[in-house]
Amino acid sequence: MVTVELHRSQTAARALELQGVSRRFGGLVAVRDVSLALEPGERRAIIGPNGAGKTTLFNIITGELRPTAGIIRFFGRDVTRLPPHQRIRLGLARTYQTPLVFPRLSVAENLYLAVRGVQPWRLSLRRPRAEDPERVEVERLAELVGLRHALHALAGVLSHGEQRQLELGMALASRPRLLLLDEPAAGLSPGEREQLTALLFALDTEITVLLIEHDMDVAFQVAQRVTVLHEGRVIAEGTPDEIAMNATVQQVYLGGT
Amino acid sequence: MRKTRLLAALLLLLLLTFPLWGSAYFVGRIFTPALFFGIIALSLSLLAGYGGMVSLAQMTLAGLAGYGYGYLTITLGQPWWIGILAGLAVATLAALVFGLIAVRSTGIYFLMITVALGMVAYALANQNRSIFGGHTGILGIRAPELFGHSLVERTIFYYLCLAVGLATYGFVRYLAGTPFGLALQALRDDPRRLCTLGYNVALHRVAAFTLSGFLAGIGGLLLVWYNGAISPTTIDLTRLINILVIAVIGGLAYAEGAFLGALVFVLVTNFASSFTQRFNTMIGLTFLAIVLFSPEGLSGIALRLWSLLRRTLLTRVAPSRHTGL
Numbered sequence: 312m313v314t315v316e317l318h319r320s321q322t323a324a325r326a327l328e329l330q331g332v333s334r335r336f337g338g339l340v341a342v343r344d345v346s347l348a349l350e351p352g353e354r355r356a357i358i359g360p361n362g363a364g365k366t367t368l369f370n371i372i373t374g375e376l377r378p379t380a381g382i383i384r385f386f387g388r389d390v391t392r393l394p395p396h397q398r399i400r401l402g403l404a405r406t407y408q409t410p411l412v413f414p415r416l417s418v419a420e421n422l423y424l425a426v427r428g429v430q431p432w433r434l435s436l437r438r439p440r441a442e443d444p445e446r447v448e449v450e451r452l453a454e455l456v457g458l459r460h461a462l463h464a465l466a467g468v469l470s471h472g473e474q475r476q477l478e479l480g481m482a483l484a485s486r487p488r489l490l491l492l493d494e495p496a497a498g499l500s501p502g503e504r505e506q507l508t509a510l511l512f513a514l515d516t517e518i519t520v521l522l523i524e525h526d527m528d529v530a531f532q533v534a535q536r537v538t539v540l541h542e543g544r545v546i547a548e549g550t551p552d553e554i555a556m557n558a559t560v561q562q563v564y565l566g567g568t
Numbered sequence: 569m570r571k572t573r574l575l576a577a578l579l580l581l582l583l584l585t586f587p588l589w590g591s592a593y594f595v596g597r598i599f600t601p602a603l604f605f606g607i608i609a610l611s612l613s614l615l616a617g618y619g620g621m622v623s624l625a626q627m628t629l630a631g632l633a634g635y636g637y638g639y640l641t642i643t644l645g646q647p648w649w650i651g652i653l654a655g656l657a658v659a660t661l662a663a664l665v666f667g668l669i670a671v672r673s674t675g676i677y678f679l680m681i682t683v684a685l686g687m688v689a690y691a692l693a694n695q696n697r698s699i700f701g702g703h704t705g706i707l708g709i710r711a712p713e714l715f716g717h718s719l720v721e722r723t724i725f726y727y728l729c730l731a732v733g734l735a736t737y738g739f740v741r742y743l744a745g746t747p748f749g750l751a752l753q754a755l756r757d758d759p760r761r762l763c764t765l766g767y768n769v770a771l772h773r774v775a776a777f778t779l780s781g782f783l784a785g786i787g788g789l790l791l792v793w794y795n796g797a798i799s800p801t802t803i804d805l806t807r808l809i810n811i812l813v814i815a816v817i818g819g820l821a822y823a824e825g826a827f828l829g830a831l832v833f834v835l836v837t838n839f840a841s842s843f844t845q846r847f848n849t850m851i852g853l854t855f856l857a858i859v860l861f862s863p864e865g866l867s868g869i870a871l872r873l874w875s876l877l878r879r880t881l882l883t884r885v886a887p888s889r890h891t892g893l
Contacts, residue, residue: 373764375760375763375764394763394768395763395764396763396764396765396766396767396768396769399763399764399765399766400766404764405764407761411758411760411761412761413753413754413757413758413761414757415753415757416750416753416754416757420750423747423750424747424750424751424754424762424765424767425765427747427751428762428765428766428767429765429766432747433747433751433766433767434747434748434751434767434772434775435746435747435748436743436746436747436748437746437747438742438745438746439745439746439747481765485765485766
């Protein structure tokens, strides 16, 4: 009994824990026996060549894909069998490699939906009023991600960079405990990259962040620890300095396979 | 914006005074059916325009409301208000069941499942005698009577249909800005994204379908009062497709389009027969022309004409305000 309690309190301390997670697509094993543990407030980067299984891993964490093996725990709770929308309501949020926003809705409406998504009565038949706390929150988020000027523009007409900002705003709208960012810097101009890095640094330190990033500057600046994925496997894990010096990683990145 | 409001007010005035200057035939036989068919088509506009779900079962749901009203008032001899409640309840519940079955699929598969469900209901109505009255259906259905007047007296019924039409139209427009409506539009554009914002997409689809069943049921009650009877013919495949034709002619994505399409449809079916026996061909050709030349339907054409007109008017009268729009 005592050991069980002890075990539980240990895992409860982890923001995210993957145990032996695998995913097969027919004969292809996209993710192979991945174990990962993130402490609350940790900033972790996942790097790896194309096809390493990074995005598949994200999809497994959010529940958009079911793992063929393994267990996923979110703040100590086993969420392996939970559908995505319920995981999101527990405090998980993500962005996508290609920004996914609702193109025919305005920036404000996109953010509003994100705020409402984790609240009860999310399918209310009452139109929001200007003084509603959700509307105030929408303006705060727009300000935060630098889209205050574009609140009433359709999301579909925003530039790629602005759509990324919007998506980040939508991810933060649910006040997540764990934030998954899939290549947040991809396709951004150098100026936008600096803004993004500043924004990530300014995030509440209680939010745990897991990000996939090709841009080593962003990844190594933001992350305290780095996990390297290659052909679906974790091949290295450590501080940015350790990873930069790691011979296996160098071989993967520079020496072909 | 102000000009659009002015146009809407003018249109409303014309509709409100129509029985005073319109012919009895146009009031009773053209505009009234256009209004209740419009309401049924509106339930499809809601599903398709906001939710991206093209259903062919809307006429079935409307018909089931009619059957519910007929069964309660004629077969069981209950008062009209119980008939209304039962009719709406039947349509809504049927939509809930249809929704639970159909919403797992999307696009053309969703469409086919709704056709199949519609055909199941048709076969059931055709073969069951105890409730649906078999091939004959339920005859002698009477509309409610208030203060000694039957609600289907021509002018009264026109105003009833107009009031209900405006109310349902207003409701659907209002819905667009509510969390329910916004999430519905969002799932049309990207269901996966909506899911990873915390929404249960399947549940929302079912809810939207159920709501559309309620709306279709309202139209179905007006239809059955107008016809005074209901039989399986009311919900056969042709009638199911007619609702889609109406919505597409008017513009599937526009709430206004449902009524505009219904008006055109009723006009063509009434007048084509006076110069040709092939009114189905006429409807088919109208449909084809709309789909080919304006996928947004008559609403799309009307909107384009209106913005063109407004632009030319404004540049002529007040060119300085042009940039403001």
